[in-house]
Amino acid sequence: MLDERATIADLADVDLVIFSRTRSAHGAILMRECKKNNIRTLYMLDDNWFWLGREWDEYADIFTPGKPPYEHFLDCVRDADTTVTYSAPLAQDLRPHANALIVLPTNVNLSLFPPRVATNKHVTTIGYVGSLRKNMMAFDALVDIATKRDDINLFVMSNSLPPEFADVDPTRIQFEPYQFNYEGYAATVTRAAPDILVAPVGRSRFEESKCPNKFLEITACGAVGVYTRAEPYLSHVVEGETGLFADDNVVSWTNAINQLIDSPTRRRQLSEQAYQQVSREYSTTAVLPKFMEMLLKALG
Template sequence: MSGMVNILMVIEAEIATTHLLEQIMKACGVHGVGHRVQLLGKLQIGDITPDTIPMFVRCADPLVLPWAQLLVDANRSYAYYIDDNFWRIVGHTPLATYYRHPIIRKSLEFAISHADAVIVNSSELCRFVSSFNARTAVLPTFFDFSLIDGVQPSSTDEIRIGFAGSPSRIDDLDLISPVIELILEKYPKTIFEFAGVLPKGVSIGPRVRFFPHTGDYNAYIKFQATRNWAIGLAPLMDHEANRSKTDNKYREYGACHVAGIYSNIPPYSDVVENSVCGLLVDGAQSSWFDALAALIERPDKRTILANNAFEHVRARYDVSHVSHDWARFFKRLDERRSRDIRPLKQSSLDLKKFYRRLERLKIHLAVVYQEGGCRLVIQRIVRKIRPSR
């Protein structure tokens, strides 16, 4: 089919994933695939014209359920993008509690199982999600080199060892936290830098730096490129949720000429050639110490790994190349969608949205209660109703 394919990205909030996805969608523009972005909470029927294909991005909020039901009833095509295994999140964090809630699971599973296409970026996640929808496709990950064009790394004689991530990554840092003090003692020129999350039991000091988390991916990747890390850390605890993640750290370290040390599990074991583009290590404390020591003591090895990774990332992940695959996928989806569509009914949507908003409120209160009891619930309510100054 000729003409522009119109994709409406529907997101719950602006996070790193949505910023990344916008990069590939913008790159698809030159291939005849246009896109717009709308928040799920502000989505209106008028946003979904007959020639528009909605793509729900990581949406599990109860509000996604009435929208998915409305589209199914009207014989409208939609896609769903997911890059994490929300069913297998470990621990008892608020995030884990949220995704274990029956209503969240119901919304997530209905939206995924009825999508005309589910997009993932890893074969591990594809195997899991395919149990809900056989129309699941693995599309390649990417990196937008334009984000760091002209960015100059800061000049330093320090051997900086870095990690950046969200607070949800704190348990993964347990793999490397025991070796930090040992490395600092043995190698006086080493500095550890953490952005967004600090390992448990590790204190900020002259040789341990902390930088606040930012949800702006463009600013984050520029920050990483300027820090001039000699070594980048990519620890992942070995469990199903982590095995379903994408290879973000490898792409970022490679693009920024950083020698990376990666947990020897998917996604990294799928793409990193050990001792060529990075180092793969198991979960033992001694393995992380030995890998760090090897790269600290051999700057020539760091340079080789960093250069090889850069060339590999440039050849395999450059967004301008990868966008061809994504655009082809959306064009095939557009060709398959039914032209025998029905109008979207506002009346059937309004009542469902009302109930889902009540459910969403109950879920958030339950999560906050588990996090901090009645006191935190009251604080959050007061904060919501207090007039702004």
């Protein structure tokens, strides 16, 4: 529910209230009101707020014990009848606080990513989609390749263009500001038709707790991913079958990306195999029955 705008009156005649990522004082009040009136509650969380403030200094004033947002979130977990999350590490951290815990696979709506039309283009599009990362080696690899090869262009969709890209000819970069409207986001990425996208991730507890959304969305848009050899990707990507891994150095990232640039046939094979896996295990259609089962359990 929209915890900042909802009122106690909105709880009338409700059987189940879903709180998503709630961390406000008002949200905690609404959660307690539900408990007082025997209204079933479900709390959903997809980021590991137990560790965010400890591992990322910029969030220390929000997500550390004693800070109001952290305490409100924890109160909501403790008061909710059921807590739902999407990764094993986060489930492990939530379990001591949750009354009942359900772990669901994350999902992607493949219908928002229409199949791309085959073309005979001679330029490969490589790049990155998402918020900027502390692990910049993948970006350094993209820049290194772009400055040495004239058969690639770069596509970046983020909150800003990484500073590493300043040395690349701007006519070879397609930059799109990140979109929070998911339909618009999917349409923009699909229209750009990237061939290879990188998915760097750090080796922190917060990051290993993340959903493998990059794998799902890279696959959905018809691209092939190069992923950090770390969670959450180790548990979802099969190396050499549904993507490639890179180690924590620029050479490893560069080699993996170049392998895919130089072999369109292999790219197509990996893309098709990844799409089959995502469609079978992580599409909204595949996950929906589990989601409905979860709602029925939450209703009691």
